[in-house]
Amino acid sequence: MGIVRNGHEASDRWSYIRRFLGGVAGIADDFLGWWWRGKDTLSPAELAAAHEQWADRAEWRLAQRAEELASDRIKRYLVTSWTDSVAYTSRRLAAQARGELSEWIPQRERRPDLHTEARAIFADILTELNIQSQPTKEQSSVVHLRKAG
Structure with missing residues (x-):
């Protein structure tokens, strides 16, 4: 019990x-x-x-x-x-x-699934950051207008 x-x-x-x-x-x-x-x-x-x-x-x-x-x-x-x-x-x-x-035994060797998941999460975060740092078409137009004006 x-x-x-x-x-x-x-x-x-x-x-x-x-x-x-x-x-x-x-x-x-x-x-x-x-x-x-x-x-x-x-x-x-x-x-x-x-x-x-x-x-x-x-x-x-x-x-x-x-x-x-x-x-x-x-x-x-x-x-x-x-x-x-x-x-x-x-x-x-x-x-x-x-x-x-x-x-x-390092974790990446005894648990390759966790190592692969960590790399995938990191890649997803980098992709998301890259997408967020790319200006939209509207933002690009504003930047070009400011440079021209």
Whole structure:
């Protein structure tokens, strides 16, 4: 049975980090509080499990926001990219707590879909800026009249 915090269930799957969890809407999880006050009380195995729970929690929160993010491409990209970074880093810390070391894989290599989306968003913004900076026919006529007059 899970416990309820701020109207949302903090299930037993987050047992090592439960007291540092906020709600879904508007209340942030207290990762830094856990980092400074909670993690030092855990064995290496428990610390690894806690880091896995932080990764799971970040991905769970992203899933809870699917409807909100569906209509905002840029926000969806930013939140998805941030979540991927948090989950990846948390899982690396879990592996480190278990004594496993591996090479860092940049996000553009492990998530080429996010890299492609970032480039597409950037290209769209540049296109929009270019369109906005092009004078309309009316504006061009006014400029020519001013130069002639």
